[in-house]
Amino acid sequence: MTNHKVATREEWLAARRELLERENEHAERSEELARQRQELPWVPVEKDYSFATDEGTKTLAELFDGRSQLLAYNIMFGPSYSGACPGCSSLADHLDGALVHLNHRDVTLLCFSRAPLEKLQAYKRRMGWTFPWVSTYASDFAFDFELALSEKQIAGVEEIQTMIKEPPDWLEEWADAVGTELESGLAENPAWIAFALEDGVVYHTYTRAAPDRDFVVPYFMQLLDRTPKGRVDEFRATRHDEYEGAAR
Amino acid sequence: MTAPNVATRDEWVAARKELLEREKELTRRSDELARKRRELPWVRIEKEYVFETEQGTKTLAELFDGRTQLLVYHFMFGPKYSAGCPTCSSIADTFDGVVAHLNHHDVTMLAISRAPLERLLAYKRRMGWRFPWASSYGGDFNFDFGVSFTSEQQRTGGEYNFRSFPTMQPIIEADAGPVAEQAVATGTDPAEYMMEAPGMSAFALMGEDVYHTYSAYARGLDVLMGYYQWLDRAPAGRNEGAGLWIRRHDEYE
Numbered sequence: 001m002t003n004h005k006v007a008t009r010e011e012w013l014a015a016r017r018e019l020l021e022r023e024n025e026h027a028e029r030s031e032e033l034a035r036q037r038q039e040l041p042w043v044p045v046e047k048d049y050s051f052a053t054d055e056g057t058k059t060l061a062e063l064f065d066g067r068s069q070l071l072a073y074n075i076m077f078g079p080s081y082s083g084a085c086p087g088c089s090s091l092a093d094h095l096d097g098a099l100v101h102l103n104h105r106d107v108t109l110l111c112f113s114r115a116p117l118e119k120l121q122a123y124k125r126r127m128g129w130t131f132p133w134v135s136t137y138a139s140d141f142a143f144d145f146e147l148a149l150s151e152k153q154i155a156g157v158e159e160i161q162t163m164i165k166e167p168p169d170w171l172e173e174w175a176d177a178v179g180t181e182l183e184s185g186l187a188e189n190p191a192w193i194a195f196a197l198e199d200g201v202v203y204h205t206y207t208r209a210a211p212d213r214d215f216v217v218p219y220f221m222q223l224l225d226r227t228p229k230g231r232v233d234e235f236r237a238t239r240h241d242e243y244e245g246a247a248r
Numbered sequence: 249m250t251a252p253n254v255a256t257r258d259e260w261v262a263a264r265k266e267l268l269e270r271e272k273e274l275t276r277r278s279d280e281l282a283r284k285r286r287e288l289p290w291v292r293i294e295k296e297y298v299f300e301t302e303q304g305t306k307t308l309a310e311l312f313d314g315r316t317q318l319l320v321y322h323f324m325f326g327p328k329y330s331a332g333c334p335t336c337s338s339i340a341d342t343f344d345g346v347v348a349h350l351n352h353h354d355v356t357m358l359a360i361s362r363a364p365l366e367r368l369l370a371y372k373r374r375m376g377w378r379f380p381w382a383s384s385y386g387g388d389f390n391f392d393f394g395v396s397f398t399s400e401q402q403r404t405g406g407e408y409n410f411r412s413f414p415t416m417q418p419i420i421e422a423d424a425g426p427v428a429e430q431a432v433a434t435g436t437d438p439a440e441y442m443m444e445a446p447g448m449s450a451f452a453l454m455g456e457d458v459y460h461t462y463s464a465y466a467r468g469l470d471v472l473m474g475y476y477q478w479l480d481r482a483p484a485g486r487n488e489g490a491g492l493w494i495r496r497h498d499e500y501e
Contacts, residue, residue, distance in 0.1 A: 004452075006459070007289030015288050016463070017410050019281075026281055027467050029274055034480040036270065040263050041255030042483070069482045090349050097341035098475040100497045105475075107482045196252065196483035203252060205483045207264070214275045215481070219474045220346035225282040226471070227317045227355050228290070228452035228461045240348045 004228075042196060042203035047144065052117040052135040060141075060195065060202050063134060069107045070195040072134075074147040076188040077113035077120065079137060082179030083239075084113065084123055088190055090237035091218040095131045112136050114148055114188060126241070142188075146209065149187045160186050170236060177239075190216055290452060290459035297389045299382040300365040308389075311382060312453045317355045321472065322395035322447040325361035325368060327385060329444075330435030331496075332361070332371050336446055338494045340377055342474035347379045358382055362390050362444065375497070393463060395447040399439070408445055409465035416442050426492050448472065 007015070049060050064070050075092060076085035084092075095109060102109045110132040113120055117135040124133050142148035154160055163171060164182045175182050191209035195202055210216040224231040255263070297308045312318050323340065324333035332340075340359060350357045358380040361368055365383040372381055390396035397406050402416040419427050420438045431441035446469055450462040470476055479486045 004459075005287075005289040006292060009291050012289050012291045012460070013410065019284055019288065020410050020468070022281060022284065023464075023468055026274075026277055027470065029277065030480075033267075033270055033274055034485055036267055037481060038483070038485050039253070040267060041260050042252040043255060043257050043260045069484060071478055071482050090346075093349065094342055094345040094474055097343075097345050097497075098338075098478065100500060101338050101341070101475045101494060102478060102482075104495070104500050105479060105482075105487060105493065106484065107479065109478065192478075192481060194481055194483060198252065203254070203483075204260070206481050208271070208481065212271070212275060214271075214278055215477060218346065218349065219342070219471070219477070220349050222471050223319060223343070223346070223350065223357070224353065224355065225278070226285060226448065226462055226464065227319060227450050228286070228459075229317060229354065230282055230286045237349050238352065243348065243352045 037206060040205060042205050045195070045202045045204055047140070049136075049139050049141040051112075051139065051141070052137060053132065054117075054121070058134075061197055061200070063108065063110065064195075064197045064202075065108045065132075067103070067106050067108045068197050070197070071102070071107050071109050072193050072195075073111050074142070074189060074191045074193065075111045075113045075133075076178070076185075076190050077115045077123070078148070078178075078180065078184055078188045079115050080180040080184045081115055081119075084115075084178070085174070085188075085190070086177050086239050086242070087218070087237050089127060089239050090220070091190075091216075092127070092129060092131070093240055094219055096129055099131050108132075110134055112142070112147060112193075114142050127239070145193060145204070145207065147189050147191055147193065149189070151187075154183070154187055174236075192216060285462055288462060290461050293451075293458045293460055295388065295392070297384070297387055299360065299384055299387070299389070301380065301382045302365075302369065306382070308451070308458050309453055309456065311356065311358065312451075312458075313356045313380075315351070315354045315356045316453050318451040318453070319350065319355055319357040320449045320451070321357070321359045322390065322393065322445075322449065323359040323361045323381070324395075324434075324441075324444040324446055325363045325371070326396070326434075326436065326440060326444045327363050328436050328440045329363055329367075332368075332375075332434070333430060333444070333446070334433050334496050334499075335430075335492075335494050337375060337496045338475070339446075339469070339472045340375070340379070341497055343472060344377045344379050356380075360384050360389065362396055390444070393447065393449050393460075394465065395445045397443050397445070399443075402439060402442060409468070429492060 050057050075088040114136050116137045120133045136142040175185050189209050194206040196205050221231050299306050323336045347357050360382045364385045368381045384390050405414045427438050431438045447465040452459045452461050
C-alpha cells in the first residue's frame with residue numbers, strides 16, 4: 001500500500017467522476033443480465049424428492065413454505081465432514097440479516113447440505129444462524145442438480161484428481177478444517193440454486209456454481225473491492241468463532 | 249410472475265450456458281473496475297474530525313482501531329430523526345454479519361450518522377446490531393463527504409453523487425411518494441429527512457496520516473444491499489413495481 005499516488009481533492013474528483021461513468025455502465029450491464037436471467041426457461045421437476053428439516057420430512061414443494069420462490073445456497077458439508085467449509089460459512093454469516101427482507105419479497109431463503117440433519121443442526125447452533133438448513137442426505141437431489149458429484153463422476157474429472165493427488169497447501173488446510181479426506185471433501189459443490197412454484201408444479205429456474213468471484217462468494221469480498229488494498233486473493237475466511245480473539 | 253417459458257432440461261442447459269458466458273464477462277469487468285478503484289489517487293485529510301463513540305471521543309485516525317483500512321457506511325440518521333432510515337437499516341442488517349471477517353482482513357467497518365450517539369445506540373440495541381456506530385453530531389464530516397446538506401443547499405442547490413443538483417424543493421414539497429413515506433418512518437418531515445443522504449467511504453491510514461480513497465452514493469450502494477443480488481437470481485427478480493417494500497426487520501407484518 002506504500003507509495004500510492006496522492007492528489008488534491010480536485011484531482012481525485014476528476015478521476016472519481018470518470019470511474020463513476022464506468023461504474024454506471026457496469027450497473028446497466030448488471031441490470032441487463034438480471035433481465036436475461038428472468039428470461040431463462042423453466043424446467044418442471046418431475047421427480048419426487050424428500051428432505052430432512054427441523055420440521056420433519058418435506059417435499060421440494062413444501063420447502064417453499066407458502067411462498068412462490070425458493071433460493072438456496074448449497075453449503076459444502078458432506079456426510080463425512082466434521083464441520084462445514086469455512087468459506088461457505090462466511091458466506092452464510094450474512095444470510096440471516098437478509099432473510100426477513102427476502103421472505104417479505106415472496107422468496108424463501110435456505111441452505112442445503114448433504115450431511116445428516118443432526119450434524120447441520122449442531123453446526124448451526126455453534127454458528128448462531130437462524131436461516132433454515134435442509135439435509136439432502138440419502139436423496140438423489142444433490143446429484144441430480146449438480147450440487148454433489150458421485151464417486152464415479154469425481155474419478156472422471158481430471159482437475160479434481162490433480163487437486164487430490166497434489167493438493168496445494170491451502171487445500172490441505174481446508175481438508176483439515178472440514179475434517180475429511182479430499183476424495184470425499186471435493187464431492188460437494190458450492191452453488192446457488194433457484195426454483196419457482198406455480199399451480200402446484202415446481203420448476204428449476206437458475207443455478208450458479210463456483211468458481212465465481214461475484215455471486216458464489218461472501219458479499220464482503222465485494223466490499224473489499226472498495227477498500228484501499230482491495231480483495232486479496234490469498235485471503236481465506238475462517239469460521240467467525242475461529243479468528244484469533246473472536247468473541248462471537 | 250409471468251407465465252413461464254417451460255423447457256426441457258437440455259434446452260435450459262443450452263440457454264444457461266449462453267447466459268453463463270455473459271455472467272463471466274460481467275465478472276471480468278467487475279475485476280477490472282476493482283483494479284481501477286484501487287488506482288484512484290488518495291487525498292490526504294487535513295481537517296481534524298472528531299466523533300462520539302462507545303469508547304469516548306475519537307479522531308478519524310482512531311476510528312481505524314489499529315487497522316490500516318476503514319470502510320464507513322454513511323447511515324441516514326439525522327439529528328432530528330426519531331429512528332434510522334428503513335433502507336439504511338436493511339443495509340446494516342446485511343453487513344452486520346460480515347464485520348468479523350472484514351476485521352480480520354485489516355478493515356474496520358462502521359456506520360457514521362449525524363444524530364447524537366445516545367440515539368444511535370438506542371436504535372442499535374433495538375435492531376440487535378453489533379457493528380460500531382459513531383456520531384458525527386455537530387461536525388463537518390457528513391457535509392464534507394457529501395451525505396448531509398444545509399437548508400440553503402436544499403433551496404439553492406448542491407452536489408450529490410458527484411453531480412450538482414439545482415434544488416430539492418419539489419421533492420421536499422411533494423405530498424406523497426417515497427420521500428414523504430420515509431420522512432414519516434423516521435419521525436421527521438421531508439426537509440429534515442432530506443438533509444441526510446446515503447453513501448459509503450473508504451479511508452487508508454499510513455503512519456499518522458489518513459487518506460480518503462473512495463466514496464460511492466446512490467446506485468453505487470447496491471453492492472451493500474446483499475439481498476438485491478439474491479433477488480436478481482430469484483424467478484421474479486427484484487419485483488419492485490409497487491414502490492418501497494423494505495421495512496425495518498422488526499416492522500414487517
